[in-house]
Amino acid sequence: MDLSVLSDLLLSTGNPVLPAPAFMRLASPAIWAIVLGSGTLLLAGRLARPYRLGLGLLVAVWVLLPGSASPAYWLGLAFQTPSLMTAVMGLAWCWVRERRGPGAETMAAEPRGPALKILAAAGIVLGWVLMLDTLAWLPVSVYAWGFGSAAVGGVALLATLLGTVWGTGRGKKLLPALAGPVLIF
Numbered sequence: 001m002d003l004s005v006l007s008d009l010l011l012s013t014g015n016p017v018l019p020a021p022a023f024m025r026l027a028s029p030a031i032w033a034i035v036l037g038s039g040t041l042l043l044a045g046r047l048a049r050p051y052r053l054g055l056g057l058l059v060a061v062w063v064l065l066p067g068s069a070s071p072a073y074w075l076g077l078a079f080q081t082p083s084l085m086t087a088v089m090g091l092a093w094c095w096v097r098e099r100r101g102p103g104a105e106t107m108a109a110e111p112r113g114p115a116l117k118i119l120a121a122a123g124i125v126l127g128w129v130l131m132l133d134t135l136a137w138l139p140v141s142v143y144a145w146g147f148g149s150a151a152v153g154g155v156a157l158l159a160t161l162l163g164t165v166w167g168t169g170r171g172k173k174l175l176p177a178l179a180g181p182v183l184i185f
Contacts, residue, residue: 032072033063035082038090041097073168
């Protein structure tokens with residue numbers, strides 16, 4: 001295979017990696033329920049645990065209602081669906097927060113060193129690049145690359161790299177670091 005044919009295939013945006021519409025009809029309220037339920041737990045952090053969990057569960061069930069009675073219906077009209085990464089971060093936050101037990105701070109300020117600053121800077125740069133792409137000031141469409149077939153491989157490669165660098169540096173095994181990206185495929 002010619003290298004130019006391979007690069008055209010990997011950088012093509014003609015074959016988007018998107019879920020089926022029937023799946024999105026079911027998944028959108030579920031993802032909104034996770035995001036809004038975890039947001040409710042965050043906002044209700046000073047309440048007692050039973051009240052906090054009950055309020056979060058109540059909001060999640062309200063979001064799962066069918067039709068226009070659900071906030072997911074109206075939020076879906078405005079914002080489509082939150083990303084899967086947002087849902088995973090909401091679940092992870094809920095898991096860590098509720099495992100801490102009573103008396104834990106809601107927003108603990110934990111120093112993370114330069115890694116957090118690097119991630120924040122990368123997010124800011126990516127935001128500016130996407131804004132310039134939205135304004136059509138770039139010669140290529142960066143936003144469309146996210147729906148291409150190379151995006152899945154890039155995310156798997158980045159996850160493997162991050163898992164290897166930060167996951168194995170503290171005495172952890174290499175196999176769990178590689179298991180996440182392998183599950184994507």
